[in-house]
Amino acid sequence: ETITVATVNNGDMIRMQGLMDDFYAKHPDIEVEWVTLEENVLRQRVTQDVATKGGQFDVMTIGTYEVPIWGERGWLVSLNDLPESYDVDDLLPAIRDGLTVDGELYAAPFYGESSMVMYRTDLMEKAGLEMPDAPTWAFIKEAAAAMTDKDNEVYGICLRGKAGWGENMAFLSAMANSYGARWFDMDWQPQFNTEAWANTLNDYLELMTNYGPPGASGNGFNENLALFQTGKCGMWIDATVAASFVTNPNDSQVADSVGFAQAPDNGLGPRGNWLWAWNLGIPAGTQKVDAAKAFVEWATSKDYTALVASKEGWANVPPGTRQSLYENPEYQAVPFAKMTLESILSADPKHPTVDEVPYVGVQFVAIPEFQGIGTAVGQQFSAALAGQMSAEQALDNAQKLTEREMMKAGYIK
Amino acid sequence: MATKHSRMSARLMISPAVLLLLGWMLIPLSMTLYFSFLRYNLLMPGMEEFTGLTNYRFFLSDPAFFAALWNTIALVVGVLVVTVIGGILLALLLDQPFFGQGIVHILVIAPFFVMPTVSALVWKNMFMNPVNGLFAHAAKALGLQPFDFLSSAPLASIIGIVSWQWLPFATLILLTALQSLDQEQLEAAEMDGAPWIKRFWYIMLPHLARAITVVILIQTIFLLSVFAEILVTTNGGPGTASTNLTYLIYMQSLLQFDVGGGSAGGVVAIILANIVAIFLMRMIGKNLDA
Amino acid sequence: MARSVSTRRKLITTVFAWAIGIAIFFPILWTILTSFKTEAAAIADPPVWFNFHWTLDNYATVQERSNYFRHFMNSVIISGGSTLLGLIIAVPAAWSMAFVPAKRTKDVLMWMLSTKMLPPVGVLVPIYLLFRDLGLLDTRIGLVIVLTLINLPIIVWMLYTYFKEIPGEILEAARMDGASLRSEIIHVLTPMAIPGMASTVLLNIILAWNEAFWTLNLTAAKAAPLTAFIASYSSPEGLFYAKLSAASTMAIAPILIMGWFSQKQLVRGLTFGAVK
Amino acid sequence: MGRITLDKVRKAFGDIEVIPPLDLTIEDGEFVVFVGPSGCGKSTLLRLIAGLEDVSGGQIRIDREDATNLPPAKRGLAMVFQSYALYPHMSVRKNIAFPMKMAGLPQDEQERRIEGAAKALNLTDYLDRKPGQLSGGQRQRVAIGRAIVREPAAFLFDEPLSNLDAALRVGMRLEISELHKRLATTMVYVTHDQVEAMTMADKIVVLRAGNIEQVGSPLELYNRPRNVFVAGFIGSPKMNLITGAEAAKHGATTIGIRPEHLVISTEGGAWKGEIGVSEHLGSDTFFHVTVNGFEAPLTVRASGEVSLSYGDTVWLTPNEANLHRFDAEGLRIA
Amino acid sequence: MGRITLDKVRKAFGDIEVIPPLDLTIEDGEFVVFVGPSGCGKSTLLRLIAGLEDVSGGQIRIDREDATNLPPAKRGLAMVFQSYALYPHMSVRKNIAFPMKMAGLPQDEQERRIEGAAKALNLTDYLDRKPGQLSGGQRQRVAIGRAIVREPAAFLFDEPLSNLDAALRVGMRLEISELHKRLATTMVYVTHDQVEAMTMADKIVVLRAGNIEQVGSPLELYNRPRNVFVAGFIGSPKMNLITGAEAAKHGATTIGIRPEHLVISTEGGAWKGEIGVSEHLGSDTFFHVTVNGFEAPLTVRASGEVSLSYGDTVWLTPNEANLHRFDAEGLRIA
């Protein structure tokens, strides 16, 4: 039997493709075809396929944003019947909750992530500062100023700027949470016209224009990773998974001088970190449920973690999904393990920000319309970063277009 | 040629092509048209309902629509201007005798074979990247501030990339046309006392008119639907600075999965494309018959 | 203008032409060079030209990640198949337009071309639904059909312009000689149009090979051509210039080589009737 | 056998009637030449016979059988085109073999006929060349070879020599004449070169705007043109046509006299005139003489070299026996 | 003024010497025709004079001034090309105006000259058409018009009539002759049609492989060809050339006699022969007569209609006064 697996082209997924011999040894009758795509393309392709019941894929890599929506629509096969040995209860509750709708687990987490501050210990030292475990935004600003040395192409801070709900808006939404801003009030009225959003965006723009790298409006996770790895960033606030890349001496020129801290806050309660997981789900249309399940089970099992550890070392195992991993003493030796776990635990999708919100999701709003709105808003903020418009104008546009879309979708009259 | 028999066979033989294209056009088009009147989001199945012109109202009142319209025109016209003028100059150069003509032809034609995705990736990362790109290196070597092409001048950068891909095509057609110019006409003009520049203006350029029309027609067809280059380099941004109609519809229907809105956009784009088509056909029809 | 061009002028032209030729080719050259570098050398500033440590690692990595050969074969089959199918449909159509022109021939031709102006994104969802119902998703045959249809107008137009250059008298001679319509097309028209057909075929293969929208959206694994292969590199992680270059080189090399070898035919035919 | 009969054949392209109903019989073995000014319908008529155009009315019979609706291939005719219409991708041998291949003749019979035709047309050495490697005259011969091997009931030629240069034209003209003598097959030949018409034809058909103006042997047409049009069309240089008072003297609206039937003299004669341009060919001299009271200058032929120059006064005397007289409708007065 | 002198002019393309050093003087107002077989260098010579090719050696003087290195536009010559070389996108008026526009002539002067040329060439009704809408003859006239308005020191024509059909050619030939009479400007005219050469030239230059074989007036060349080549080249139909025993009888290696200088008789004469193909033109009849012992059949011209037919035995008698004798080198024996 051949199953087709759609995955995102990130390092953990690619690594898995290299370890398939183990799977084939255990399931000699199953053949796996990979479709590896860039995140946005992947999302478009699988959504289109699942929504139209195209049946092209048997296993899909999907994010925490999609799972509840799709699960609710009955588009995914329930994974409640995974065998005992899988140990569902070992999954981190924060992650598992996000994948469960009405008691049915609709996807198995492959890795989970939050966001945190990664910084250069050497530069920090040179600047005469010390990074606390839980910094504030004010400190980040101070540190960024101190570390920036544009003549030598060292930029104090690298942040996402590329437009997209999963790109710059992931960061900005999380940051906004720590500023007390929110996407919608309880009547689904967009909130970009609030003081809190204005502060968020102004601070972001100030950080980036003064201490950020050139071309930041086109930088996403990957671009920033490349910058950080080549020693061009003093600090980088991004996904916790990046930690294993920046500390990998094969790829990173700064591997031995990276420190980690929790995402900053403003003393209002929420920190500016998000919660995300890439999960494996099985679309309801597939004819090959058993084979697909076998694969999902294998890929998200403890054994797989052990397999990676044995082949590539503990630093490279997919993080953020299982309690047991963080209890493993070998893993605890990994420098970023603790900070990752803390970050994940500190995010609360049900209460992401200071005020009450009608939606679930830290750095996204779990409604179908959000992809479009988030991307369109992201474009406005990206344009502001590129200097094509002012912050006020960007916020104004964001407010208007969000109102428009919400009106069209019928949330508000 | 014109016997009844041959006319009948002609009709028979053209019909597969016509029927297939008709099907290819009408079936999806009517579906698109139908969808455009629905409130239809892929993510919310079962909620399709007739909404009349709502989708059109939203699409046409979207500020991004006008930006996209303008960007589409700028992109098409920009690339046409660059490739036609560049193509003429290049064709004039390549028409001269020089050593290694064959190899230079090969070098010049090469971009035409490159996939749009690849060329966009290569240009974006290895040349236009403001930190690690070659242009940035060059600027720094000259003591200049690296220019951030894709965020400061996104549309122009895309025009540049697309022009690079289409320049060979224009050059080749124009070169062939130039070589087909009757040498005696040039000699006659020379005898008539026309210096080179006037020979170019009065003899060569009019001779190239047909070829230029063809270049414009073919390129316009492809340029109206430029997509991969935008997706890869700027994602239509910053803001909507490099969003063209194709990309805008893509965002509507495939990022937001708003099939209804996307279909309305598609219908609008089809109408606009047909306006362009009619305009072009007029031009080409006139020029090709002459 | 058969006056001898002075050697000096020829030398100057040579320098100019080569400079511009190399400039135009440079991005490709640079990509190929970079594909043999280490990631560190790939972003070195100042750039390294030739004196770097040449390595094939990137190719190995890329091959490890994706099955290049299968994508390659899909590309070959899809572009070749759509070209062949396109020719089979277009030759008769072009024949009738060129040799039995009716009042509306020109309009039909223009209409065919105008179908190419339809924005593909506008009709993706309907086509996707159709393909799903017909079981054509992720099949080569499905892509062959789509690419045939989108390139058909160009094929018809190109063939039409070549056929028009063939004197009608020759076909009449064949008819007098007792050739049926079929033998007229097979024995007389087609061989005479070989140069034109060759460039039509080449152009169509190039267009089909590089078509990235439909090939990406209608395939998953089995039928995915090289455009899908490259799509997984559009934003990989970390330092990736060298790997990206290797993947790019692998994706464009086949068509580049084919294009170079057949450059003459391609160029000769690539005029769309613009040159009489 | 190759008797071709056109019975009230007419042809219209859309609304324009190019050939009004027309009757013509071409006897078996005859060499018939169609001449006429450009656009008069010569090619159209030939193509109607060939079946390359549908008739708009009337009937075409070949050997008594109705061929009006037969496709070209079934009529048993062979055509030689002005552009030769050789298949450029086939060798000479294949070109010649093509009609036989289409007819499904056995291989050895094909070989035999190719050899025969090649020998007759002096093509044996070129059988394996492509048409592109042949000279114009050779190509023309291949086209004829392709026609011969079909052993057709009749040959149709549409200006077969007009793409050749003058010298070759003379040679090919002789060759086609000889071929006709040898094969004795019906030949229908279109030309606008009236030297070809005069030297090759058994029967000339003069067309004007789709109408037959006169049918007859070359010398009949030369000696007794039925009307002014034929008189002016046949003969080179053209017949001098004189209207007005001088014509009236002879009881006609128009009189005609050929250049070779005028006697030139410096002493005296019928018409006094003045020498304009003179053309010295060595063998002959043509004088263009302006005669008072005549509209156009008269062309006069003098054999050999005659030393008269621009502006000299001369007298011209028409040879009464060769004077042609035409009435107001342009018809010959017997 | 238009006196053109070529002084040891030679031309080589690469290693191939197309024109060996050659001297030639063309007097002001003369009509000089270059004739010769294809590829002999006629066009090359004309283009050297025009300045469209660089000479490989020697000097070209126009009106005593050294023009060897002048660009074409500065030589004050106008050229009419075989292909007409009209500018297809310009109207007739613009075509004719083009050289004046380049020279920066005032608008009204341009208008005046265009009117003049159009009237002279009968183009007034066509001034606003594009060349594509004109017939061959009209196009040729436009090309001439474009040359005239420049009021050049000399006109250069490269086979200007060879793309026209026979009838038009005769007409245009006369028109160009008349133009020359009227303008009295030097004209250099290339052709391979020797009727044109004979009728138009003041002076004919016969070229073979880049060498001048003979220069002289048409009748000089007709009556006293300097060698066998010129003898065979000038005259139509060609001179009959006889070698062998019969020539030896006249003390020559080759003797030549023109068709019009042979007398045909059914009773008796010098050479006995048999009639082959005969061509009846009405005005003349040409017989091809096979004479025993002669290599090739002789062509004989008989005026008017003579009733002799295929296979008849006849006797031919050469007109002794018109017999040409050539030695072993092919040179004329005086």
Ligand SMILES: Nc1ncnc2c1ncn2[C@@H]1O[C@H](COP(=O)(O)OP(=O)(O)OP(=O)(O)O)[C@@H](O)[C@H]1O
């Ligand atoms: N396919 C056609 N459609 C419309 N009119 C046509 C067509 N073919 C020929 N004609 C017209 O019919 C008339 C006769 O044409 P035809 O070719 O028979 O003349 P022709 O005597 O052969 O002339 P030429 O000596 O120039 O070859 C012309 O007026 C021509 O314009």
Ligand SMILES: Nc1ncnc2c1ncn2[C@@H]1O[C@H](COP(=O)(O)OP(=O)(O)OP(=O)(O)O)[C@@H](O)[C@H]1O
């Ligand atoms: N540009 C050139 N390069 C090389 N050889 C040339 C060139 N132009 C002409 N020739 C050669 O020079 C010779 C004379 O050519 P030219 O065109 O002068 O002949 P021509 O007498 O005009 O012949 P035709 O009657 O065919 O026009 C020919 O052998 C030709 O091949």
Ligand SMILES: [Mg+2]
């Ligand atoms: Mg005709």
Ligand SMILES: [Mg+2]
């Ligand atoms: Mg020549």
